[in-house]
Amino acid sequence: MRIHFKTSYDHDIRLFPDLWSFGVYAALLVIAVILPWLMDDFFLGEVTNVLIWAIAGLGLMLLTGQTGQASLGHAAFLALGCYSCIIFMEQGWPFLIAFPVAGILTGVVGTIIAIPAIRLHGIYLAIATIALSILADDIIVLLDPITDGVSGKFAPMITIFGIEIERWTTPDRFYWLVLAITVLCTLAYRNLLRSPLGRAFAAVRDSEVSASAMGVHIARTKAAAFGLSCAITGLAGALMGFYAGAFNNETFSIVISITLLMMIVIGGLGSIHGAFFGAVVVAFLPQFLSMAKDLVGGSSVAIPGLETGVFGMILILFILFEPMGIYGRWMKIRIWFELFPFARKDMFKRQKSYLKTERLR
Amino acid sequence: MEVVQLLVSGLANGCVYGLIALGFVLIYKATEQVNFAQGDFMMLGAFVCLGLTNAHYMGLPFWLAAPLAVVIMAVLGYLLDFFVLRHLFGQSQTAVVILTIALGFVIRFVAGVIWGHEPQTLESPLAVGDFNLGGVVLGMADLAVIVVTVLLTLCLYQFFQRTRLGLAMQAASQNQMAAYFMGIPVKRVQGMIWGLSGAVAAVAGILFASKGAIEISSGLLGIKAFAAAVIGGFGSLPGALMGGLIVGVIEPFASYYFPAGYSQIAPYALLLLVLVFRPHGLFSQVRIKKV
Numbered sequence: 235m236r237i238h239f240k241t242s243y244d245h246d247i248r249l250f251p252d253l254w255s256f257g258v259y260a261a262l263l264v265i266a267v268i269l270p271w272l273m274d275d276f277f278l279g280e281v282t283n284v285l286i287w288a289i290a291g292l293g294l295m296l297l298t299g300q301t302g303q304a305s306l307g308h309a310a311f312l313a314l315g316c317y318s319c320i321i322f323m324e325q326g327w328p329f330l331i332a333f334p335v336a337g338i339l340t341g342v343v344g345t346i347i348a349i350p351a352i353r354l355h356g357i358y359l360a361i362a363t364i365a366l367s368i369l370a371d372d373i374i375v376l377l378d379p380i381t382d383g384v385s386g387k388f389a390p391m392i393t394i395f396g397i398e399i400e401r402w403t404t405p406d407r408f409y410w411l412v413l414a415i416t417v418l419c420t421l422a423y424r425n426l427l428r429s430p431l432g433r434a435f436a437a438v439r440d441s442e443v444s445a446s447a448m449g450v451h452i453a454r455t456k457a458a459a460f461g462l463s464c465a466i467t468g469l470a471g472a473l474m475g476f477y478a479g480a481f482n483n484e485t486f487s488i489v490i491s492i493t494l495l496m497m498i499v500i501g502g503l504g505s506i507h508g509a510f511f512g513a514v515v516v517a518f519l520p521q522f523l524s525m526a527k528d529l530v531g532g533s534s535v536a537i538p539g540l541e542t543g544v545f546g547m548i549l550i551l552f553i554l555f556e557p558m559g560i561y562g563r564w565m566k567i568r569i570w571f572e573l574f575p576f577a578r579k580d581m582f583k584r585q586k587s588y589l590k591t592e593r594l595r
Numbered sequence: 596m597e598v599v600q601l602l603v604s605g606l607a608n609g610c611v612y613g614l615i616a617l618g619f620v621l622i623y624k625a626t627e628q629v630n631f632a633q634g635d636f637m638m639l640g641a642f643v644c645l646g647l648t649n650a651h652y653m654g655l656p657f658w659l660a661a662p663l664a665v666v667i668m669a670v671l672g673y674l675l676d677f678f679v680l681r682h683l684f685g686q687s688q689t690a691v692v693i694l695t696i697a698l699g700f701v702i703r704f705v706a707g708v709i710w711g712h713e714p715q716t717l718e719s720p721l722a723v724g725d726f727n728l729g730g731v732v733l734g735m736a737d738l739a740v741i742v743v744t745v746l747l748t749l750c751l752y753q754f755f756q757r758t759r760l761g762l763a764m765q766a767a768s769q770n771q772m773a774a775y776f777m778g779i780p781v782k783r784v785q786g787m788i789w790g791l792s793g794a795v796a797a798v799a800g801i802l803f804a805s806k807g808a809i810e811i812s813s814g815l816l817g818i819k820a821f822a823a824a825v826i827g828g829f830g831s832l833p834g835a836l837m838g839g840l841i842v843g844v845i846e847p848f849a850s851y852y853f854p855a856g857y858s859q860i861a862p863y864a865l866l867l868l869v870l871v872f873r874p875h876g877l878f879s880q881v882r883i884k885k886v
Contacts, residue, residue: 304689350871357629360692361825362870364818365863372860492696499693539712539811543704546697553694554682 247428266413270406279401282409284510284517285416286473291498291509292423293467298495299504300432301459302439303352306491307363308467310370313486315340315468316475317374317381320389329392337469344464345457352456367488374483386482389475401477412473419466423506426462435459439504489542496549502559511560519545558582596730601847607737607806609843610744614799615820616827616835617748618792623829624755625764625788628680628691632699634817636793639702640668641800641809642710645717657720665797672793676786684782699814707811717804736805743802747795748836755832764788822866828877837877841865 238251250256270278294308319336323329351362375383392399392411399407426432434455437445446452475481493516501512520541556563562582570577618633630636646652647660655663679698683691721736755761767774767781774781803809803816819842827838842862850858869877 298689302689304692354870357688357692357829358825358870360629360689361821362867365822365866365870368818369860369863369867372856376856376860495693496697539700539704539707542700546700546704549697550679550694550701553690553697554679557686557690 249424249428263417267410270409275405278405278409280517280521282401282405282412283477284513285409285412286470286477287494287497287513287516288510289412289416289419289473290467290470290494291501291513292419292506293463293465293470294494295498295504295506295509296423296426296435296466297459297463299498299508300427300439301435301456301463303456303459304360304495305363305463306360306488306495307366307370308464308494309486309488309491310363310367311340311344311464311467312471312474312490313370313374314343314464315471316481316486317387318468319472320387320475321380323390329394333469333472336472337465340468340471341461341465344468345461347464348457348460351460352453363491364488367491371483371487381483384482386480386485387475388480389478392476401479408476412477415469415473419469420506423466431455431458493545496545498559500549500552500559502561502564505559505561507564508559508561511564515548515560516545597851599731601851602844603731603733604737605844605847606840607734607740607843608846609823609840610740610836611799611803611806611839612816612820612823612842613836613839614744614747614795614802615817616824616839617751617832618795618799619820619824620827620829620832620835621751621788621792621795623768623824624832625768626785627768628688629695629829630789630792631692631695631817631821632702632814633792633796634820635699635702635706635814636668636672636796637800637803637817638809638811638814639671639706639800640664640793640797641717641804641813642706643667643797644801645715645804645809646710649715649718657718661801664801665794668797668800669790669794672796673786673790675793676789680789681782681785699817703811703814710811712811714808714810716808717801719801719805721802721805734806736802740802740806743798744836747798748832751795752832760784760787819862822862825866826869826877834877 238245240246245251250259269281273281290308290312293311294305297303297305297308315336318339319332322332322335327335347366351359354362374381377383381387389401392408394411397407398404399411401408427436434445434450437448437450438452438455438459442452445455471486474485478485497512497516498509499512500515501510502508523541523544552559558565566582569581615633615637618636619630622628622630622633644660644664647655647663648657653660675698679694680691683694719736721739725735726733726738755765763774763779764784764787766777767779767784771781800809803813820839823838823842824835825838826841827834827836842865845861845865846858849861853861
């Protein structure tokens with residue numbers, strides 16, 4: 235068991251609580267960097283997919299896990315990031331400019347959309363964002379001259395300082411690119427949580443009333459959360475476009491939005507680890523299911539809806555038995571071992587609240 | 596004449612949306628939860644009735660099968676609450692939202708395994724023919740939908756306003772703790788409302804299936820019903836019906852007067868407009884929360 239003896243306020247907000255955890259993450263990073271030499275191209279592609287989903291998950295986690303605003307419309311922002319990045323590149327912009335600009339554009343659009351949306355909360359926000367996700371599909375079709383509508387677009391080659399990166403011909407370079415962006419996004423997220431803005435997010439999540447009593451500007455904080463969340467999601471969307479190679483209006487459907495939300499719930503709301511755990515589940519579930527089907531000896535006929543059905547089942551079990559997600563379970567196991575004979579069953583008991591309507595008062 | 600025809604066909608569609616929306620509103624009114632799987636409930640109800648009625652499944656007469664389907668769905672709704680939702684008691688609304696979305700996926704998968712993914716038609720005695728009232732064609736099924744919807748809305752409205760159980764349901768949603776103190780069995784009331792909403796979903800499903808073919812993905816109509824419930828204002832039964840009618844009527848008019856591609860957008864665009872300008876619907880019950 236490690237004991238943190240804090241001697242200054244900085245200890246509370248350090249990136250890593252101690253040398254050991256710094257060592258663990260450094261080792262993880264080293265393994266991630268040398269991964270292309272350890273794996274074949276197929277699994278490398280799958281790991282790349284996990285990382286891209288994790289970035290998207292970080293984006294939504296900032297909004298849902300950190301600020302407490304459930305969004306079912308983030309596929310719309312994935313689409314916006316993807317289309318804008320690739321359209322900029324078709325105009326001849328280099329990737330290193332087009333990619334961040336696409337993220338910023340998505341963030342700005344997200345903030346503008348957030349301004350009416352922040353008046354809504356809970357269920358109304360979820361419904362408004364569902365509508366947004368459905369509208370995005372139709373809008374892409376209507377903007378045919380720019381987006382090529384139903385026929386879709388193809389992702390161009392990425393060139394950074396003369397190095398050509400493409401998902402199929404150079405999967406290792408594409409993997410490193412995605413890894414670098416993942417690390418940057420994770421660091422940005424972690425640093426954001428240490429800043430006053432990140433604390434304001436958590437305050438808004440836990441209680442809007444007490445947050446405003448503490449001097450947090452609720453509307454501005456929510457808009458900032460929306461903007462930052464959309465920016466990260468937009469970056470993930472651009473990477474998804476490059477990963478898929480080709481995409482059209484149906485690539486970023488409402489199912490993607492829902493999957494994204496379910497992913498962070500399974501992973502564990504409100505934690506960076508949760509986004510990564512959830513991404514692993516989402517990305518490997520189809521492979522796992524097809525392997526399981528081979529093992530059982532079932533026919534190779536695809537069962538429609540199997541993936542989403544199993545995914546829904548997993549999610550229901552998680553919400554019923556482990557609302558804190560995979561990360562929550564991991565924390566419980568770890569603390570049980572750290573405290574070994576002293577861990578008690580009630581340590582993680584959540585306080586139940588009784589519901590009071592907000593309709594009538 | 597065209598306008599009247601569009602209006603009539605819109606009204607019949609709108610009633611189906613309104614019926615699904617009624618299911619949402621029932622649950623919301625009594626538990627403050629939102630059942631995102633209501634559309635899939637509707638689909639399931641339709642398929643249960645289809646499974647009982649159609650010749651190559653069970654082959655029961657329709658007038659026996661339809662009430663049976665309603666009862667089965669009511670029991671299913673109650674059991675769902677008993678085994679799943681009751682365990683979420685005291686958790687946030689968002690947890691319920693995510694849970695019911697997942698539930699929708701599971702229902703769609705199970706129904707797909709049982710009944711297949713091909714569109715099927717219910718052998719319904721309601722789908723017999725059309726009336727022709729001075730140039731306006733009105734299907735028998737459409738008429739049945741409109742009549743049943745209006746009756747059902749009136750009954751439920753009276754149920755919530757007049758009966759002890761209805762009042763208990765309202766009390767349970769407004770303040771759970773106080774309702775407990777008043778001797779209301781809050782959890783059982785919650786189970787009953789899920790059963791009731793399952794029954795309403797079955798009625799909606801049977802009527803929808805009488806109007807045309809039904810398939811597994813018909814459950815996605817639930818999203819339009821959402822738009823209806825929000826436009827009407829969550830928590831108001833007549834509002835839900837009204838919202839359903841508005842959405843239903845807007846659709847045919849939009850596809851008639853606007854170029855292709857814009858018509859699907861119309862209900863959602865209206866939904867966003869309502870949310871921006873009247874965030875709690877046209878028939879709002881919300882007051883600002885004071886501290």
